[in-house]
Amino acid sequence: xxxxxxxxxxxxxxTGVGLGLLAAGGLTGxxxxxxxxxxxxxxxxxxGWGGATAAKYVRLADPxxxxxxxxxxxxxxxxxFSNLVLSGVKSLESMTFGYDGLRRHGVxxxxxxxxxxxxxxxxxxxxxDAIEYDxxxxxxxxxxxxxxxxxxxxxxxxxxxAWKAGPQTVALARQLQSMADGGVFxxxxxxxxxxxxxxxxxxxxxxxxxxxxxxxxxKLIVLDANxxxxxxxxxxxxxxxxYPNLEYRPASRVEKIDxxxxxVTTEIGxxxxxxxxxxxxxxxxxxxxxxxxxxxxxxxxxxxNHVTYESVKQKGIHVIGDATIGLPVPKSGTMANSxxxxxxxxxxxxxxxxxxxxxxxxxxxxxxVSNREAIxxxxxxxxxxxxxxxxxxxxxxxxVAVAQNSEGWARSIWNDILG
Amino acid sequence: MTNSIRLxxxxxxxxxxxxxxxxxxxxxLDPGYPKAFSCSACHGFAGASGADxxxxxxxxxxxxxxxxxxxxxxxxxxSPEMESYSKMVLELGVDDVAGYFARQKRQPSPVRxxxxxxxxxxxxxxxxxxxxxxxxKGDPAKGIPDLTGQPPGYLKNQMLLFKADRRSxxxxxxxxxxxxxxxxxxxxxxxxxxxxxxxx
Numbered sequence: 001x002x003x004x005x006x007x008x009x010x011x012x013x014x015t016g017v018g019l020g021l022l023a024a025g026g027l028t029g030x031x032x033x034x035x036x037x038x039x040x041x042x043x044x045x046x047x048g049w050g051g052a053t054a055a056k057y058v059r060l061a062d063p064x065x066x067x068x069x070x071x072x073x074x075x076x077x078x079x080x081f082s083n084l085v086l087s088g089v090k091s092l093e094s095m096t097f098g099y100d101g102l103r104r105h106g107v108x109x110x111x112x113x114x115x116x117x118x119x120x121x122x123x124x125x126x127x128x129d130a131i132e133y134d135x136x137x138x139x140x141x142x143x144x145x146x147x148x149x150x151x152x153x154x155x156x157x158x159x160x161x162a163w164k165a166g167p168q169t170v171a172l173a174r175q176l177q178s179m180a181d182g183g184v185f186x187x188x189x190x191x192x193x194x195x196x197x198x199x200x201x202x203x204x205x206x207x208x209x210x211x212x213x214x215x216x217x218x219k220l221i222v223l224d225a226n227x228x229x230x231x232x233x234x235x236x237x238x239x240x241x242x243y244p245n246l247e248y249r250p251a252s253r254v255e256k257i258d259x260x261x262x263x264v265t266t267e268i269g270x271x272x273x274x275x276x277x278x279x280x281x282x283x284x285x286x287x288x289x290x291x292x293x294x295x296x297x298x299x300x301x302x303x304x305n306h307v308t309y310e311s312v313k314q315k316g317i318h319v320i321g322d323a324t325i326g327l328p329v330p331k332s333g334t335m336a337n338s339x340x341x342x343x344x345x346x347x348x349x350x351x352x353x354x355x356x357x358x359x360x361x362x363x364x365x366x367x368x369v370s371n372r373e374a375i376x377x378x379x380x381x382x383x384x385x386x387x388x389x390x391x392x393x394x395x396x397x398x399x400v401a402v403a404q405n406s407e408g409w410a411r412s413i414w415n416d417i418l419g
Numbered sequence: 420m421t422n423s424i425r426l427x428x429x430x431x432x433x434x435x436x437x438x439x440x441x442x443x444x445x446x447x448l449d450p451g452y453p454k455a456f457s458c459s460a461c462h463g464f465a466g467a468s469g470a471d472x473x474x475x476x477x478x479x480x481x482x483x484x485x486x487x488x489x490x491x492x493x494x495x496x497x498s499p500e501m502e503s504y505s506k507m508v509l510e511l512g513v514d515d516v517a518g519y520f521a522r523q524k525r526q527p528s529p530v531r532x533x534x535x536x537x538x539x540x541x542x543x544x545x546x547x548x549x550x551x552x553x554x555x556k557g558d559p560a561k562g563i564p565d566l567t568g569q570p571p572g573y574l575k576n577q578m579l580l581f582k583a584d585r586r587s588x589x590x591x592x593x594x595x596x597x598x599x600x601x602x603x604x605x606x607x608x609x610x611x612x613x614x615x616x617x618x619x
Contacts, residue, residue, distance in 0.1 A: 057456070060447060060464075061447040062447070334460055337460055338457055338460065341456045341457070341459075345453055345456070348447075357453045359453055359454070359456075359457070360507065360511075361457070362457045362460065362504060362507065364460075364461075364500055376499065376500070378499050378500050378502075378503045378504070379503065380503035380504055380506055380507045381507070382507070382510055391503070391506055391507065391510070392503055392506065393503075394499040394500075394502060394503050395499070396499045401576070404471075404472050404572070405472055405473075405500065407470070407471075407472075408461065408468075408470030408471055408472040408473045408572070409460070409461050409470070409473070411469055411470045412459070412460060412461045412462065412463050412468060412469060412470045412473060413460045413461070415463065415464075415469060416459045416460055416463070416464060419464075
């Protein structure tokens with residue numbers, strides 16, 4: 001028997017959670033790259049709802065596989081629930097978590113950004129370094145198409161989207177709080193497809209609730225590029241009736257912003273003055289997916305196999321989460337979490353030379369429509385002829401119990417992703 | 420290192436690895452695991468729910484989980500979330516899913532309990548022991564579930580659903596249970612939920 005170093009032992013012996021902790025603390029804490037590949041290695045790009053879940057679930061399914069997660073942010077901030085930071089119902093801290101839980105599973109978390117993918121060499125570039133992989137899972141999230149709104153690219157540091165939870169969420173909450181009573185808060189919603197279809201309407205409810213409670217003479221104008229509310233339509237229409245201070249304008253795509261005049265212009269030529277603007281720009285898959293040519297002809301979203309989430313364009317690369325298109329599913333956190341588990345299982349099966357199981361994803365989206373009540377949409381799916389097909393969609397009524405369920409869901413799913 | 424020491428270290432390492440790996444692999448190697456991992460988004464990994472209103476599935480007896488899935492799917496138990504997901508479970512194979520959760524180690528809810536409420540609940544529980552037993556473990560032969568270690572929010576919500584006749588409406592076998600629930604004030608339902616959550 002040959003002598004193994006502790007590093008080799010940990011890499012090759014199918015170490016479980018306990019030794020994973022040692023690996024994280026002792027061996028990879030300071031590493032900038034994981035070094036040459038010695039066994040089977042899965043690299044995951046992006047530590048959000050999809051990527052963090054996938055990284056953990058590969059390790060849970062087969063601890064002999066080395067998993068490297070590339071995520072530039074040191075903390076995970078939940079987008080779901082972050083609209084409640086605007087209304088002051090929740091704090092951003094209550095939905096901010098570290099990545100130590102993943103390290104305890106033996107995931108090598110590197111807080112660096114993937115700069116390029118080289119599919120022919122099966123490696124990911126991180127600056128000058130390269131990380132080899134056997135299979136790659138890309139969970140790139142979304143990036144914004146600033147150029148699609150005139151004047152936005154130049155003003156993108158001051159015109160807040162708050163559509164990636166973090167400093168912008170807190171900054172927008174401050175702007176809302178500082179706005180004078182009698183002021184006008186304008187928010188714009190891009191055309192589908194975008195991250196979290198019900199999110200903007202939940203945000204409208206939260207801003208309207210805050211204004212109704214704290215600044216009764218102020219007003220919210222919602223400029224929606226879509227012809228109608230795109231998610232939980234009847235439920236949001238009913239919720240909006242509780243807010244006489246909310247003016248909803250459908251088919252009002254914002255084409256231009258003039259920050260000096262504090263004014264936006266819609267596609268039908270309406271000019272709307274604002275005191276506070278929240279412009280949610282059109283979106284596409286995260287930049288790395290575009291750069292690696294994982295996106296389709298639209299140059300925005302990634303088509304994938306419905307069973308394995310392998311890219312239809314690049315073999316050995318799986319794409320999950322909001323960046324995907326072509327499945328009858330919303331771009332939601334639950335869906336990204338679901339895709340993370342299914343893709344992890346598929347990757348482990350494929351690396352073992354086995355047929356991946358045909359597992360359908362699940363979805364639930366909760367939206368808070370006041371400080372204490374929520375609504376929800378639930379989607380169930382099956383796989384038929386290799387494609388994800390929806391079995392049914394259910395909507396809940398607006399009530400406190402749904403809000404309680406959403407808090408239970410959040411606690412559980414955050415732990416499922418990172419714990 | 421001599422060969423015998425190397426052999427000893429090697430064997431000890433293997434035993435350690437098997438011990439650690441065994442715990443982790445009990446899930447993924449189970450035939451029900453891939454059919455059940457979607458549940459962890461709400462019910463926690465391997466059914467160890469940490470949420471107040473979401474039941475613990477880890478170690479749940481399979482007869483009860485199967486009944487619950489059937490009742491949710493048919494709408495007898497009202498839950499928009501569970502109605503849809505139960506239909507998925509029935510398509511994927513309820514026996515595999517229920518078997519998987521039954522094989523997991525029982526994890527009592529970690530939701531913190533008010534000790535005064537637990538004591539009040541204990542005192543009020545005499546009305547429940549007739550069916551659920553002195554230890555709250557129920558009786559599978561009579562279709563009576565184990566309540567122990569479930570989250571208090573979940574237990575209370577079920578009592579309120581029975582009280583309002585929204586769970587299994589029209590079910591003759593639950594008539595006396597619902598009559599009892601109607602006599603229990605909501606505050607006492609909270610106490611009873613805390614007490615049964617505290618039992619192991």
